[in-house]
Amino acid sequence: MITGGKMDVVKYREDSEKFLYKRDKEYYLHFSGQKDSLNVGKISEEFRHLFSTDNIKWLRDLKEKSSGEGKRKNTSLLKFCVEGYIELQVKDLVDKIAADEAKAKIVVDDKKIPFRYSEILLTNEPDKTRRDDIDDKRNKLVAEYLNTDLYEYWQTVHRQAVNLGFSSYSDLFSYLNEVDFSALAAGMEKLLVETDNLYEKHFGALLQEELGIPLSCSHSRRSDFAFLKRARKYDRFFKKSALVPVLKGTLYEMDIDIHKYNNIYFDVEERENKSPRAFCCTPHVPSEIYLVVMPSGGQDDYEALLHEGGHALHFGSTSPGLDFEYRYLGDNAVTEGYAFYMELLMQNREWLMDFPGMDKDVAREFAYFSNLLKLWFCRRYAGKLKYELVLHDGSPIKGKESIYREILSKVNLMEYPEEDYLRDVDDGFYCADYIRAWIFQSQLKVYIYDKFGYNWYKKKKAGSFLRELWNYGQKYTADEVLSQLGFGGIDVNYLIGSLTDDIRNF
Numbered sequence: 001m002i003t004g005g006k007m008d009v010v011k012y013r014e015d016s017e018k019f020l021y022k023r024d025k026e027y028y029l030h031f032s033g034q035k036d037s038l039n040v041g042k043i044s045e046e047f048r049h050l051f052s053t054d055n056i057k058w059l060r061d062l063k064e065k066s067s068g069e070g071k072r073k074n075t076s077l078l079k080f081c082v083e084g085y086i087e088l089q090v091k092d093l094v095d096k097i098a099a100d101e102a103k104a105k106i107v108v109d110d111k112k113i114p115f116r117y118s119e120i121l122l123t124n125e126p127d128k129t130r131r132d133d134i135d136d137k138r139n140k141l142v143a144e145y146l147n148t149d150l151y152e153y154w155q156t157v158h159r160q161a162v163n164l165g166f167s168s169y170s171d172l173f174s175y176l177n178e179v180d181f182s183a184l185a186a187g188m189e190k191l192l193v194e195t196d197n198l199y200e201k202h203f204g205a206l207l208q209e210e211l212g213i214p215l216s217c218s219h220s221r222r223s224d225f226a227f228l229k230r231a232r233k234y235d236r237f238f239k240k241s242a243l244v245p246v247l248k249g250t251l252y253e254m255d256i257d258i259h260k261y262n263n264i265y266f267d268v269e270e271r272e273n274k275s276p277r278a279f280c281c282t283p284h285v286p287s288e289i290y291l292v293v294m295p296s297g298g299q300d301d302y303e304a305l306l307h308e309g310g311h312a313l314h315f316g317s318t319s320p321g322l323d324f325e326y327r328y329l330g331d332n333a334v335t336e337g338y339a340f341y342m343e344l345l346m347q348n349r350e351w352l353m354d355f356p357g358m359d360k361d362v363a364r365e366f367a368y369f370s371n372l373l374k375l376w377f378c379r380r381y382a383g384k385l386k387y388e389l390v391l392h393d394g395s396p397i398k399g400k401e402s403i404y405r406e407i408l409s410k411v412n413l414m415e416y417p418e419e420d421y422l423r424d425v426d427d428g429f430y431c432a433d434y435i436r437a438w439i440f441q442s443q444l445k446v447y448i449y450d451k452f453g454y455n456w457y458k459k460k461k462a463g464s465f466l467r468e469l470w471n472y473g474q475k476y477t478a479d480e481v482l483s484q485l486g487f488g489g490i491d492v493n494y495l496i497g498s499l500t501d502d503i504r505n506f
């Protein structure tokens, strides 16, 4: 249908924007509990013309032949097109997996518990034996009931990469994202090596003290982390009723009045089928942004809202005059980086005193705890990237479950279930975006602390600085934003330094 030329790009952008509007609105309505069914497959079908192999060829050609701004935009469009094309090839399978997962149940105490809800049960279960029992039942269900379709899903997706002329799925995404995954993995290997002792000593002591379990694969499991992270002992500082006011109050301090943003909608209404985790939907950037919350309280609920609030502010502050590619597409490490930046408040001792109202000692203890969780996550993602590079290297999937268990268990020193080897995987190497976002955040932190101080969140100038950055949407990559701030680009040493300093200086 599309044969090339300037006008066609204009039409392609317009239709893509319409597609994303419909799709994100559908996600919003479904996950906020206002619409039972989720008809994303039908919407993709309606816009099928956008995601053809002809268009991939056309956009790839445009990308290769263009330079400067043109190349930047065509790179984003090509990635959007390829991802949409791959999604179309597996859409029935995706629907089936989601439906099966939604119906699946495990039996706990003679009661049938929905598989999805059992995760919340696990998070709140203080008894280790019972936690292991729930975990075993979940893993068994994944192996017997979900993995067959997941296997077919990844096999089909891998085949698409080869059909498009790439040697593997990782080669395809390295090309689309313009990120050298091997170099990133090498940086994360350095992070692992340099934090090994620190992790074993500090995280090990925390796990022993809070859960009474030694940190080693023969004693602890990944599911124990879920309970540790829930951290009920801090609930009194993270009340359900204060969740949204704390976010608004923090922003108000830096002169960001979210009420004056007529484009960010706070959906805080309680609905039966609303997602328990906060999320952000962006049907139209910047004029229609939803920040959806089902407040439940607890430290992880606060952290999730700060994260999603970061996305909402970023997209809600994006200049309406920017082209489609810069408002919706681009380098996702940027928006994730801004979201992680807001999360940093959970490790800021002064903020913990000012907002959740901790005293000095508790704030110090909590910041330390939160930093250790972050170290756990960074190590987990180092392992994830390493494993996903093996999973997606073009060789057969069969037999890779033991590689998953070995790599992930080794980085966290907690046993990971091999049954999760096809489920605990991000599409399109999103794990690399998260890693780059953590690095981006640690560099932005150095810049902001330097310029505005440790209590930057109380400075109007810090607010206007962030608004200025957000204004560019995702026009620039994470590397480019950092270069503009005087860094030589993304540098893992800042993340390593930030993690080790914050834990050592406790």
Ligand SMILES: [Zn+2]
Pocket: 307, 311, 335, 336, 339
């Ligand atoms: Zn995010």
